[in-house]
Amino acid sequence: MPEMQKTRKLCSNGHEMDPAWDVCPYCPSDRRPTVNPALARTVKVDDFAPVPAPEPQPAAPRRTEIMDRPATIDAIGWFVATAGDSRGKVHRLDGDRLTVGASDDCDVAINGNHVSDRHASVRFRDGEFWVTDLDSTNGTYVNGQRVGQQQLADGDRVRFGSSDWVFKCVIFETA
Numbered sequence: 001m002p003e004m005q006k007t008r009k010l011c012s013n014g015h016e017m018d019p020a021w022d023v024c025p026y027c028p029s030d031r032r033p034t035v036n037p038a039l040a041r042t043v044k045v046d047d048f049a050p051v052p053a054p055e056p057q058p059a060a061p062r063r064t065e066i067m068d069r070p071a072t073i074d075a076i077g078w079f080v081a082t083a084g085d086s087r088g089k090v091h092r093l094d095g096d097r098l099t100v101g102a103s104d105d106c107d108v109a110i111n112g113n114h115v116s117d118r119h120a121s122v123r124f125r126d127g128e129f130w131v132t133d134l135d136s137t138n139g140t141y142v143n144g145q146r147v148g149q150q151q152l153a154d155g156d157r158v159r160f161g162s163s164d165w166v167f168k169c170v171i172f173e174t175a
Contacts, residue, residue, distance in 0.1 A: 077122070077129050077169040079108060079158065086111065086163065093129070093169075098122045100160055101134075112163030114138040119160045122152075129169055131158065138162070 009017045011024035077093035079100075091108040098107035101119040110119070116136040123130050129152040133140035141159040142150045152158070156167045 074127065075124055075129070075169055075171040077124070077152070077167060079165040079167060082157075082164045082166055084112065084163065093122055093124075096124045099134075100131075101136075110160055110163050112161055114161030115163055116161070127171060128152075129167070136161070 009019050009021070011017055011027055013024070013027050015024050015026040017024055079091040079093065081087050081089040091110075093108070095107065099118055099121050100106060100108040100110060101117050102110060102112070102115045103117040106118065108122070114137070116134070116138070118134050119136040120134055120140045121132045123132070130149060131140060131142065131147070131152055132149045133147060138161040139146045140150075141147065142152065143157050152167045152169070154167065154169050158165045158167050
């Protein structure tokens with residue numbers, strides 16, 4: 001039985017092609033079926049010097065490290081949704097300055113009716129959380145009262161547009 005020789009098909013520019021292909025995917029001029037079959041040829045693999053394989057790069061050792069995020073403030077606050085589609089959703093407030101609104105680039109992104117893109121800001125200063133309305137169309141309310149700026153206390157009910165939330169917080173003791 002004769003020994004089978006390995007062959008490969010090359011386009012007119014020397015690109016290796018699958019034997020079933022009539023068009024070289026690498027050559028823009030060959031994007032249509034070959035008119036002259038002589039332009040594509042089948043050659044013995046032994047006719048070509050072997051192409052050296054690239055040397056494998058050693059894989060860098062990988063490991064996961066859990067790093068503590070340094071606290072930027074001496075407290076943590078949360079907004080917890082009390083009604084609607086967001087009921088039970090929690091937004092953590094752990095920065096000294098956060099924005100609240102419907103825009104995805106807000107720190108606290110709220111999907112709700114009548115919520116402005118940049119509705120309000122929440123700041124932590126002098127050991128207290130403060131909410132400030134950012135001239136929103138439908139206002140910011142704390143415990144039912146429309147506010148421009150208001151200090152927040154644990155358990156306050158806050159409304160951004162028609163989205164209702166309860167504010168919760170823990171102020172850390174300083175040693």
